Each structure stands twice: as C-alpha cells, then as structure tokens.
Amino acid sequence: xxxxxxxxxxxxxxxxxxxxxxxxxxxxxxxxxxxxxxxxxxxxxxxxxxxxxxxxxxxxxxxxxxxxxxxxxxxxxxxxxxxxxxxxxxxxxxxxxxxxxxxxxxxxxxxxxxxxxxxxxxxxxxxxxxxxx
Numbered sequence: 001x002x003x004x005x006x007x008x009x010x011x012x013x014x015x016x017x018x019x020x021x022x023x024x025x026x027x028x029x030x031x032x033x034x035x036x037x038x039x040x041x042x043x044x045x046x047x048x049x050x051x052x053x054x055x056x057x058x059x060x061x062x063x064x065x066x067x068x069x070x071x072x073x074x075x076x077x078x079x080x081x082x083x084x085x086x087x088x089x090x091x092x093x094x095x096x097x098x099x100x101x102x103x104x105x106x107x108x109x110x111x112x113x114x115x116x117x118x119x120x121x122x123x124x125x126x127x128x129x130x131x132x133x
Contacts, residue, residue, distance in 0.1 A: 008081075009079055009080055009081055010081070010082070010086040011079070013080075014080055014086055014090060015077070018075065018077075018093055021094055022067075022071040022094065022097050023068070023071075025097070025098065025101060026067045026068060026071070026101065029101055030063050030064060030067075033105055033108055033109070034059065034063070037056055037059070037108070038052065038056055040112040040115065041056045041115075043119060044115040044116055046119065046123070059108065059111075063108065066104065067100075067101060070097070070100060074093060074096065074097065077089050077093075
C-alpha cells in the first residue's frame with residue numbers, strides 16, 4: 001500500500017487571478033482600439049457608415065476570439081507550491097499575454113492604416129480618371 005501525500009498548491013488561486021486579468025485586459029484594449037478605429041473604417045469605406053460599422057464589429061469579434069483563445073491556450077500552471085512561485089508564474093503568463101495583446105493591437109492598427117492607404121490610392125485613381133474624361 002502506498003501513501004499519497006497531498007500537498008497544497010496555489011494552482012486554483014493562479015487560475016482565479018489570471019482569468020479576470022486577461023479578460024479585463026482584452027476587453028479594455030478592444031474597446032479602445034475599436035472605438036478609435038471607426039474613423040479609419042468610415043474613411044476606408046468611403047463614408048459608408050453602415051458597412052464600416054459592420055466591418056468594425058466583425059474585426060472586434062475576431063479580436064476577442066483570437067485573444068481569448070490564446071489566453072486559454074496558455075493558461076496551464078504547473079505545481080505552484082509557494083506564494084513566490086505563484087507571483088512568478090502569474091507575472092510570466094500575464095506579461096507574455098500583455099506582449100501578445102500589444103502585438104495584436106499593432107497588427108490591427110497596421111491593417112487599418114493599410115486599408116486607409118488603399119482607399120486613398122483608389123480615390124486618387126478615380127479622381128484622375130474623371131479628370132481625363
């Protein structure tokens with residue numbers, strides 16, 4: 001007969017701290033990004049506000065899905081037996097997720113800027129065509 005030694009771990013505490021923080025970070029970044037991207041979208045879609053807002057909403061949903069999915073993929077904590085290890089593990093996970101979230105925000109911003117640049121080039125081309133006629 002083997003005796004199983006049960007040791008108290010802080011894994012549940014880690015999950016209970018990690019999840020609200022990454023959810024809050026994702027929601028705050030998303031609200032900030034997509035509130036300010038409306039102007040880009042309206043410009044990209046040539047003042048067609050209904051299409052711009054619908055596209056912006058789809059981008060927002062995609063942003064949520066990617067970020068929540070990534071946060072859940074990296075959630076695993078291994079045998080956290082001391083408070084010090086809890087703090088270190090949370091710092092690594094939340095720090096890594098924050099870096100990822102920042103990169104995602106910058107990639108979205110680059111997409112918006114590229115779309116705006118394309119829209120301006122298209123407007124310029126149409127203006128040149130109408131002046132030649």
